[in-house]
Amino acid sequence: MLRYDAPVQAITRVARAANLAAASQHIPQGSQVILLIGAANRDPDRYPDPDRLDPTRSDIRPLSFGAGPHICIGNTLARLEAAVAFPRLLTRFPALSAAPGEQPTRRNRLMLRGYETLPVIVT
Ligand code: HEM
Numbered sequence: 001m002l003r004y005d006a007p008v009q010a011i012t013r014v015a016r017a018a019n020l021a022a023a024s025q026h027i028p029q030g031s032q033v034i035l036l037i038g039a040a041n042r043d044p045d046r047y048p049d050p051d052r053l054d055p056t057r058s059d060i061r062p063l064s065f066g067a068g069p070h071i072c073i074g075n076t077l078a079r080l081e082a083a084v085a086f087p088r089l090l091t092r093f094p095a096l097s098a099a100p101g102e103q104p105t106r107r108n109r110l111m112l113r114g115y116e117t118l119p120v121i122v123t
Pocket of ligand 1: 006007064065066069070071072073074075077078
């Protein structure tokens, strides 16, 4: 899920070094760079059939928490919360599913993705 629909779609960096390049594109020293980690998570060279949600994929290392020295400091807490919350939710509501005929609505945000509404049925 973190790969498929990263809550944080983009992070920024300032190019401190000279002579940086990415995909043959020169990055001027001092410029701001927007890194589309949500798109990188769906790179077809990295993940076959990237737009398919497949919980059984192996070797998934999403960039959803960033990378390097500033990788999300809360990433282990966030993973632990999910590992606790989702099994409990599905144990409590084993028939949990999307409400038929109703569309979820997304929050109107560029950087932080999420749902404004997510209609479900629980029985
Ligand atoms: C699913 C949940 C979360 C996601 C997707 C997420 C994602 C991210 C991302 C993409 C960054 C930027 C990393 C970078 O620039 O390389 C970040 C930074 C950060 N996150 Fe999270 N985060 C989550 C939960 C949390 C939680 C639970 C905490 C704290 C309890 C937290 C605290 C921080 C802090 C303090 C930073 C700044 C780290 C730094 O600049 O050195 N995050 N997060």
